[in-house]
Amino acid sequence: MSEQTRIIGSAEGVAVTVENADGASPLLLVCEHASLALPEALGTLGLSPEARTAHIAWDPGALAIARKLSARFDATLVFQNFSRLAYDCNRPPESPDAMPVVSEVFEIPGNRDISAAERKARVDEIYRPWQRKLAQTVAARKAAGRETVLVTVHTFTPVYKGAPRAVEIGILHDRDTRLADAILAKAAGNGKFLVERNKPYGPEDGVTHTLVEHGLANGLLNVMIEVRNDLVKEDAGQEVVAGFLGELIGESLPVHA
Known part of the structure; x- marks a missing residue:
């Protein structure tokens, strides 16, 4: 690929979107892998159409779930507008x-x-604006005296490198386990979905960057939610999962600091 000094054209918009910025809920929903769009300057990255629409490019269903949760709770939602193949905003440079x-x-x-x-x-045009927007959002809420609970929303594949995954919903955390503990307690024996702690990934896999940078660093309650993507391919499944997660989250707040 020829050297690029800019990768996002003026007609392609910005790297990050904030929806329902004035939402009344303490929840701040985040979706780092919301989009499969590649900046035009990067072309196809040498990938087939199949690969560019596969899970490696984005988290299918994650933005839909996050939007349903945003509507349910009247919560602010921040999401990324470009594929993680260009830059994965849940990873440091x-x-x-x-x-x-x-x-x-x-x-x-x-x-x-x-x-x-x-x-x-890529760092300057995708990652840095993402980090600034999240930091500014958290700071503005703090300045206004508002509580903030950080919840990031992801999906994962039912099969990874040939190995099936039984877990259906993962509740992930880093050092701060408070919100994850509360959600897992509410999910125990639910009879609907297999819910597990730090599955199919955990902090040792480097997946808690956003939680650390914007949750732990600010002393916020925080959790990362992973949903197996075969459960949320269609709107009906998205409604069921978002409803289930909404109940868990709603019943788990407030959590004592």
Whole structure:
């Protein structure tokens, strides 16, 4: 790929969107992997149409769930407008997974041997605006005397590198377990979904970057929710899962600090 000094054209809009900015809920919903769109300057990254629409590019169903939760709670939602193949905003710039060369079983040719200028452009135009917007949102709420509870929403594949995953909903946390503990207690024996702690990923896999940077750093209650994506391919499944998660979250707040 030829060297790029800018990757997002003026007609492509901004990297991050905030919906329902004045929502009354203490919940601040975040969706880092909401979109499969690639900046035009990056072309296809050498990938087939199948790969560009696969889970490696985004979290199918995650934004739909987050929007349903936003409507249910009147909560602010912040989400990313470009594919994690361009830059994964749940990873710091020094992480190899921020601009992955291989994701699951797919090689990403356009992410191999990225020049320093293009790497910097991706960080500056996607990651930095994302980080600033989240930080500004949290800071504005604090300045207004508002409580903030950070909830990030993701989906995962039912099969990973040939191995089936039984877990249906993962409740993930880093060092602060308060909200995760409360949600897991409410989910115990629910009879609807198999809900597990730090599955199919955990902090040791580097997936809690947003929780650490914006939750732990600000002393906020925080949790990361992972939903198996075969459950939320259609609106009916999204409604069921969002309803289930809404009940768990609603029953788990407030959690004592």
